[in-house]
Each structure stands twice: as C-alpha cells, then as structure tokens.
Amino acid sequence: MSKMIPRETIDVMRNYVDVTLNNFGISCHLFVPTLASYTEFEEKDAYATPEDLEYIHYQCVVFIEWGASVYRLKKLGLYTEGMLPIVARFGNRATAVSGSEAGEVVDVDICKNSYFTIEPEYIPNNYVGAESFELVDEAIRGMHDAVIVKAFSIVPRRILGS
16 A cells, blocks of 8 residues: 555645745745756756856745754754754745746746845844845655655855846
C-alpha cells in the first residue's frame, strides 16, 4: 500500500497554507527565472552571472522567519555552521505582473536563484540597506512537505537590478 497523500488532500492543505500566509505574511514582489534562461544559466556553471537570468515578475505574500533556531533549521533539513540563515515560506499561487498571464492568479514554481523585494519597514535593523533577498537553498526536502509549502533559506541579494 502506498503512503502517498491523495491529491485532494494536498489541494486542501495548500489552500490552508495560502490562507495562513495571506493573514500573517508580507506582501512582496517575486522574480522567478524563466525556464530557458535558468537552463542556460546552469549550463554555464562557474561562468554564469546573475545578469544571465531573465525573470518573470509576480506579486505574492511571503512569511519570513528572521531568527530561526538551530533546532528549527535541522527540522527543515538545513545544517549550518556559524551564521544562521533566514527562512522564507511562500504560497502556491501568485499574481503575475509580467509575462503572458499578467494580471491573473497562477500557480508559481519557485526555484533557487529567484529573488524577492519587500518594503524596508518589515526588515530588521541588522539588514539595513537590503530590500532584495535571494533564495539560495530549499529548506524542506521531504516530498510531502515540499508539495504543500515552498520554504527556502534566503540571503540579502548582492547585486542591484529589478
């Protein structure tokens, strides 16, 4: 017998995640690389630069855990030494701002090298000057959790641009 979660259950749980994020999250502008540019970016390997990526612009809600504990990070599958990363959770749907689906609420496939911007008023004092944050690693590696919520470790973005 399979221990897979039925599709209907996953859809209900995703809806709960989206409702919770809408209540407690921060509005942000999310930029996700296009599939074509991301494929070329990965092929260049060490010679790739962030300017090689083209992005699709979305507006969505993010929940940011600025000071996650080591115990919490281990539970998410992140093992760090020294500095503790920031954890961000995204919903499953976002409003497309650019692209062919502009203005529509769509399912979004967020990946590494995506980035988002938030208003400075939501950023703690130890990240002054950083309004853009890049997604550097997936925080949830379990299949069941990964299909329900999208969680990433993030860092302040080091390049300028939109």
